[in-house]
Amino acid sequence: MSTPLENLSRRPFDVQAVRGDFPILARPLPNGAKLAYLDNGATAQKPQAVIDKLRAIYETCTANVHRGIHQLGDRVTVELEAAREKIRQFLNAAEAAEIVFTSGTTMSINLVAHAWGRKFLKPGDEILLNEMEHHANLVPWQQTAKATGAKMRFIPLTTDGRLDASHFDRLITSKTKLVAVTAMSNVLGTINPIRELALRAKQVGAVILVDGAQSVPHMPTDVRDPAIDFLAFSGHKLYGPTGIGVLYGRRELLEAMDPFLCGGNMINEVHLESSTWGELPAKFEAGTIPITEAIGLGAAIDYVQSIGFEAIHTQESRLLERALRLLPQQPGVTVYGPTAKHRGSIVSFTVEKVHPHDLADLLDQKGVAVRAGHHCTMPLHDWLDVPATARASFAFYNTEAEVDTLIDSIHFARHKFRLE
Ligand code: 7TS
Secondary structure (H helix, E strand, O other), X not given: OOOOHHHOOOOOOOHHHHHOOOHHHHOOOOOOOOXXXXXXXXXXXXXXXXXXXXXXXXXHOOOOOOOOOOHHHHHHHHHHHHHHHHHHXXXXXXXXXXXXXXXXXXXXXXXXXXXXXXXXXXXXXXXXXXXXXXXXXXXXXXXXXHHHOOEEEEXXXXXXXXXXXXXXXXXXXXXXXXXXXXXXXXXXXXXXXXXXXXXXXXXXXXXXXXXXXXXXXXXXXXXXXXXXXXXXXXXXXXXXXXXXXXXXXXXXXXXXXXXXXXXXXXXXXXXOOOEEEOOOOHHHOOOOOOHHHHHHHHHHHHHHHHHOHHHXXXXXXXHHHHHHHHHHHOOOEEEEOOOHHHEXXXXXXXXXXXXXXXXXXXXXXXXXXXXXXOOXXXXXXXXXXXXXXXXXXXXXXXXXXXXXXXXXXXXXXXXXXXXX
C-alpha cells in the first residue's frame, strides 16, 4: 500500500516501504520476471501519490486555466499556480514568474536557443559547450550558431570523463556569451562544476544555462547559489508525469526575450497586424499547457521532498558504489566515467563481444531494464570510441539486490554468447 502524501513527511528511509509507494515495482513483467528497473535516467517510475493526484484533478476539476469565470476553472488555476510555487521553492527561485512550464528539458533548451540565442547572439560571439552534452543541449545550439554566426567551442574532457578545468581560462573569455552545460552527464554520471562555471561565466558577462535533466532528481538545486541564468529539467525524470518540464529563467533575461511560441494565453493585446506580450510567465506559455501534468509535477516534488535528498543521496551512493565495485570485476566488462566522488548514480559499460543492444535484450529476459545505445550523446560515444554502451541508472527505490541481479544477468548474457 502506498502512503498518503500527508503522512509522508520526515519518515525514516526504508527502501522496502518506499518501493511500496510505486505500484509498478511489484508487478511481474509480461514474461513473468521480477522487474529490476535500472533505466531511471530515461524516465523514472511514478509514486501512487502522483498517480492519485492526476486522477483527482481529472475527476474533480477538469477545466482550462486562467480563463475562469467558473468554479472548476478557478480551482484548477489555484492548483496549477500552487504547483508553480512549489517548483519555485524547490529551486529557490526568486519569484514564481520565473518558472515557465514547458514540455520538458528539450523544449526548455529550444526555447532559450530561439528566444534568447537568436535575438542576442551575433557573429564572433561564442557558445561554450562540451562533448558530454545530450543532443538536446547541443543540436539547438548548432542551429542557433548557424542562424546567428556565433561560434561553438568545446571544453575538452579528461580521460576519466570530466570537464578539463585547465582549459577554462583559455575558453571562457570576453567572446563567450553563453556557457551551456549539463549538471550531470546522462552517460558517464559526471557531476560538473556548475559553481565554478557560473562564477567564471559571470566574470566575463556570459549567460549560463544548466541542463538539470539528470541532476534535479538526485540532488538539491538552488538557482541562486550559485546564481545561474537558465535551468532546464523534465518532470518525468523527477517521478512526475511525462509531457511537462520547466524552464527557470532569471526575470531580467526572460523579459528581454521575445516569445518562442505564439498564440493564446501569451498575449496582452492583439490587433490584426501586431500584438503585445503577456506578463511572465504567460509570455512563454502559449496555448493550453499540460495543466494536469504540471499539477502532477507539484505532487512529485512533494513526494521527493518527503523522502529528502539526504536519504536519496545515501541510498543512491550505496547502489553506485556497489555497481562501480562489482561491474569492473566481471570478465569483459569495461565501465566508463569518473570515480564515485565525481558522479551521480549512472553507470555506463560495455561487455566485450556482446553488443549493448543484445546485452539489454538478454538482461530484459531476466527482468533487468537498462538502456543501450548512444543515449542521445553521439559525440560523447565518438570520444569514448565505442558506438554504444549499456547503461544502468539508479533511483532511491532501487536495491543492492537489484545491482546483484544486474551482475548475475550479465553472466547469463555472456553464457548465452558462449563466453563462459
Ligand atoms: N538532457 C539530458 C542530460 C538528458 O539526460 C535528457 C534525456 C535530456 C536532456 C532530454 O530530456 P527530455 O525529457 O526533454 O527528453 N535523457 C534521456 C536518457 O538519457 N535516456 O532517455 C532520455
